[in-house]
Amino acid sequence: GQSLEQPSEVTAVEGAIVQINCTYQTSGFYGLSWYQQHDGGAPTFLSYNALDGLEETGRFSSFLSRSDSYGYLLLQELQMKDSASYFCAVRDWGKLSFGAGTTVTVRA
Amino acid sequence: DVKVTQSSRYLVKRTGEKVFLECVQDMDHENMFWYRQDPGLGLRLIYFSYDVKMKEKGDIPEGYSVSREKKERFSLILESASTNQTSMYLCASSPPASGGDEQFFGPGTRLTVL
Numbered sequence: 001g002q003s004l005e006q007p008s009e010v011t012a013v014e015g016a017i018v019q020i021n022c023t024y025q026t027s028g029f030y031g032l033s034w035y036q037q038h039d040g041g042a043p044t045f046l047s048y049n050a051l052d053g054l055e056e057t058g059r060f061s062s063f064l065s066r067s068d069s070y071g072y073l074l075l076q077e078l079q080m081k082d083s084a085s086y087f088c089a090v091r092d093w094g095k096l097s098f099g100a101g102t103t104v105t106v107r108a
Numbered sequence: 109d110v111k112v113t114q115s116s117r118y119l120v121k122r123t124g125e126k127v128f129l130e131c132v133q134d135m136d137h138e139n140m141f142w143y144r145q146d147p148g149l150g151l152r153l154i155y156f157s158y159d160v161k162m163k164e165k166g167d168i169p170e171g172y173s174v175s176r177e178k179k180e181r182f183s184l185i186l187e188s189a190s191t192n193q194t195s196m197y198l199c200a201s202s203p204p205a206s207g208g209d210e211q212f213f214g215p216g217t218r219l220t221v222l
Contacts, residue, residue, distance in 0.1 A: 002167075008148075033209050042112075042198065042213035043151070087150055091209055094139070094158065095166065098151040 002026045002097035006088055011105045018075045020102045022088035025069060030091040032064050032071045037101070038084045046073070046086075078106050111135070112214035114199055120220045127186040129217050131199030139202045140182035141211060142166075142174060144195040151198065157182055158204075189221045 003025040012018045022032065031050035035043040049055055049064035049071060061074040075082055083106045089096040115130035133140065139158055143151040143166075153166030155174040163174050171193060175183045182201075186193055196218050200211040 004150075031209060042215050043200075043211075044213070045210045048209045089151075095141070095153055095156055095164075096209070096211065097153070097167070098143075100148055100150040 002090055002092060004088055004090060004097065004099035006086075006099040006102050008100065009103045009105070011107065012078055013107050014078055014080060016078050018078060018104060020073045020075070020086050020088075020104070022071045022073070022099055023069060024071075024088070024090050024099075026090050026092055026097070028092040029066070030093070032062070033089045033091065033096065034060075034062055034073045035087045035089060035098075036084050037087065043087065075104070080106050080108065082106050112199060112201055112212050114197075114214040114217050116217050117215060118218050118220075120222065121186075121189050122222055123190060125186075125189050125221075127189050127219065127221075129184040129186075129197055129199075129219070131182045131184070131201075131214055132180055133182075133201040133212070134180065135201070135203070135212075136179065137201035137212075138179070138204045139211075140176065141200040141202075142172075142182065142184045143198045143200065144168070144193075145198055145216070146195050154184065189219075191221050193219065194221045195219060 034046040037043040047062040064071040085101040089098045141156040142154045157176045199214040202211045
């Protein structure tokens with residue numbers, strides 16, 4: 001089975017940097033994904049790491065260390081619109097297993 | 109743009125009723141998924157399908173079944189609804205090249221079972 005852990009809540013001010021950590025235990029592993037979900041909205045894909053290292057997409061970056069079963073999502077230059085829930089998800093063969101989510105609140 | 113639509117945003121049913129949740133995607137995706145989302149538990153996979161008439165159990169299939177008669181449509185069926193099936197239900201689809209990593213989600217159906 002799969003087990004993913006991520007913090008439940010993070011609060012930061014506009015312009016700050018936030019790092020959301022995700023540790024996982026899986027029987028099989030193909031990669032780590034991150035999704036964003038605004039309140040009342042559908043989850044949307046942010047990034048995917050299959051190999052160790054950092055992937056950068058604009059203000060967001062995602063990191064993976066397969067040997068440590070660990071990854072993180074880095075949100076830079078926080079904006080009010082970044083207030084949302086963020087989920088890490090592990091791909092095992094053809095399906096995804098999601099963490100419980102981290103609620104990020106951005107304050108002015 | 110990929111569009112995944114779900115038949116209802118809100119649904120109220122009574123215990124014991126048979127419930128159908130419909131999902132349609134318009135991008136010819138092979139893979140389709142049904143999740144339920146509950147506070148503090150994230151998204152949990154109920155069933156998924158890689159092709160027409162194919163289905164695979166996810167992590168919590170008990171009390172649910174699915175049907176995929178056409179490529180674009182994936183239905184979730186609650187044979188006899190119970191109050192513990194009150195939840196947000198999300199459908200998703202993905203093309204085969206992504207191997208199920210980038211999934212496109214519908215807006216969700218909030219089901220209340222009384």
